[in-house]
Amino acid sequence: MSRKKIVAATGCPTGIAHTFMAAEALKIAAEQLGVDIKVETHGQVGIENALTDQDIMEADGVIVAADKDVHTDRFHGKPLVEVPVSKGIRTPAELIQSILNGDAPIHQVKGRAAVTENTSASAPSPTQQKTSNKWIHTIYKHLMNGVSHMLPFVVGGGVLIALSFLFGIYSADPQHETYHPFAAYLKSIGGLGFSLMVPILAAFIADSIARRPGMVVGFIGGLLANDGGAGFLGGIIAGFAAGYIILLLQFMLQKLPASLDGLKSIFIYPVIGIFLIGAVMTPLLVPITGLNNSLMDFLSSVQSTNPLLLGLIVGAMCGFDMGGPFNKAAYVTGTALLAEGNLYFMAGVSAACITPPLIIAIATTIFRKHFTPQERNAGAINYILGATHITEGAIPFAAKNPVVVLPIIMFGSAISAILTYLFGVQVPAPHGGFLVLPVVTGAFQWVLSILIGSMIGAILYGLYRKKIDKAAV
Template identity: 50%
Template sequence: MGQEIRVIDLLKADTIIMRLSATSKEEVLDELIEKLAEAGRLRDKAEMKKQILAREALGSTGIGEGIAIPHAKTAAVITPSIAFGYSPEGIDFDSLDKQKAHLFFMIAATEDANQAHLETLALLSQMLMDDDFRRSLTEVKSKEEFLELIAKKEQEIHGGDESVSGTSEKTGTQAVKIVAVTACPTGIAHTYMAADSLKKKAAELGFQIKVETNGSGGVKNKLTPEEIAEATAVIVAADKQVEMERFAGKILIEVPVAEGIRNAEGLLQQAASQNAPVYQGGGTSSQDKLHSAKSENKSKQPAFYKHLMNGVSNMLPFVVGGGIIIAISFMFGIHASDPNDPTFNPIAKLLSDIGSGAAFALMIPVLAGFIASSIADRPGFAPGMVGGLIAAQSGAGFLGGLIAGFLAGYTVVGLKKLFAGLPTSLEGIKPTLLYPLLGIFITGFIMLYVVAEPVALANTALGNWLENMGQGNAVILGIILGAMMAFDMGGPVNKAAFTFGIMMISNGNYLPHAAIMAAGMTPPLGLALATTLFRKKFTAEERQAGKTAYILGATFITEAAIPFAAADPARVIPSTMVGSAVAGGLSMFFGCTLPAPHGGIFVLPVVGSAGLYIVSILVGTAVTAFMLNLLKKETVE
């Protein structure tokens, strides 16, 4: 056992502001971050604020009762610390809370904060659930008095009974049995506040309750199958993924974690009356996505799609940045990066080395690495990257990268289950030794000896088939490639077409890639135009997204169309496929060429027949927009 760490070990006089000068939420955050920096607790104020705001984006840390606990766990923190600030006038911290916040505790946890530190930070959140204690904090006159009050309350908690039964001392009744799970993304504040709030109210109501907490230190007070089976109902107050299948067949109430703090009594009464649906299991809960504390909408996206999009979204900057840099290199001449060519230019070679040799070389490993980390969290990243690199080097390409990502992710998930029974003392070697060692070996072995060669052959066969078709009828080829670009908008089919275009460039044929890039710009541009011309067919949120889609479409970010397709696939996907097919076919008909491995307005200077190329894109855009108008019904908001 390590030395016990107390709250007053983390909250010192030099991180206390007895009267805040801030008058807005952002000013509060800045003032507390500045106080931590002045006290030598931070190494990077900007990064700390970035992580604090990232947590706020998941749901306000204003918890009601005049309290806000902004917090972050980040490498920007030198040592785990707590900063406090008091605003007598109060500040509007949470737009959903009519009550102003007066007490602000900023929790700064290091990225590798140990269990003792995390439990101490969690203890502070439990202390703040006491009404009298909070009131006392607003009445102190000095920092010394404030710290003395903290120390006294902490001693009181450590000396008291921390039973989690929640059985009422007044009635002793245990007729209503409820189980609950609380979890927030960082797991150092709201998780424990929600748990304490539920236990406190359960005791007052005479209900029996057990609360499982999913905090930074892992799962505590884990619910057993017997406890779940005996429960009247289940409450899940969480803003991150928790294990849900065990609740199949039970009455289940699912809310953001802040609701567990603010409305504990209402949730308990709802559970006691069983006024909630039965959870069917099979991934139907909103735990299949990261929650937003500002929204209770359920995710309808399958896990496969979520993992795939995590890889694609992280790969996209490499595609965009690297592709544009390569396009700029072509402005010096198509072969200007080749030292043996008469048009050689050292700047063109520099740009080519950066864009093609570095950025594009990382695309597939990054794709696979982030797919794997979406599945297995951080331990999946290294095996995914290695598997993706093998796919890139073996010719397995994007399809091989996709397989590598999912293979690595689920391999590490299997390893986690395999080593779940290891002693607690060996927990530290799992992420640093066992998962990377075995994950990389298993993924690499399967990729090299099972996956890479067949997938590379399949990619070659696809390329040969398309190339042979191109020799017979270029327009048909353009139509097929265009439809492929819009079919899954960044997915495997889209990437197969993109890869074919890159391959044709390497063979000196610049016609197909021009058609592919034109078709890739068309879906977001067509949707943007449709939201402008046919506003009644789209929600206010979609109309707003349409404005952004103009810019993203012009810069060849086809993925901008994905939110529209996810919301209405039966109408959006056929419309975008037809529009992109028209754009691709016209580009091939007009004989447009593109030697740069990217699209968008940035590569127009190197497009052959640029005027007709723009015409192809505009016609495809118009076709997409008018098809959407024909197929979609008016939206009732």
């Protein structure tokens, strides 16, 4: 009997850790189940191990474990399981088994005939029954596709702007005595990269919804939001509006002759789409700008008046799912505030994201005898992951007993965030971990805050593992 063959695609918003952890988990589970698998990864460097048309045609089913757009239209007619990337890490065997059992629904793209049939398609599967959850995940996936493409602009631009400050706070001002031409160059180029944040966000939200025609309209909507002062919130609204405007146009024009398809893509969609996004966004700019400013002012005020509460919330969110929706909600908020010139909020978010892997690393070092050799090796790697702001290294440890371990991680992350806010640390980049220390204002206090939170979490986690060992004797 020939082995079953499955293809998969994984992707997370940052494209650094979750993407490859899910891919590795699927490969290990497939080997254990006697299944051949090829996994395509959508990381920050682009698509790797790309699936060919032949791969897809020969596959018995498809697994998509992603929180961003991975071009699922190409899987039309195939049994497909689509889940968040975190499920690819936690339950890979279950996902593969759903393909083997024939429980996966046939993926259908509107306007195309199915190339294969599957008797399970007629019966409602668990995935089909959870339509509400799938709808929420779809919205989240579109949003994170925008965030994923936006991040390099924010990181690159933000760090260059921060580097200009090393020459002096006013070193980019030609009228100031500390003016330095190179500092002015850094700030100018960095500012240009940073200014594209909102348009890129909107463009790739729309691209996830309606492909290239959506991207064009989304970019214009993002520019309108950015120039009108609607900021990050306006960019999100513009991206979704642009994507669904194009879907509406496609529906209205679907009966036009196929010979006009080229004209629709290059002329009709851009012209009508840009006109419509302008008509939608122009009257919304004033209320969205007001709402955006109010939200930013509220967060800034909480940051200064109640850093304990803010740090507790941010730390708990970042430590709860370590790269999942709660973590990303705090992270995206910090990125939005960076665009508004608030460098304090992101400092706490970054500290809370760096802490979980350091908790694991320190615990496996101090309480060595209570961890297996494999866990100690993984713990050592977490020093590197934590130092570079890759939170996901703590996930395998938390997954063994999340009821106990997650609260410990959340507590340690909250302490790191609270201390960061109390010290008034400023971090100008949303990623990079300790690599961006040269441009951090209050770098020593930031590292100290993170180490205190990590040490407290590590001691609690180590004592828990010691207790388990004693109970097992």
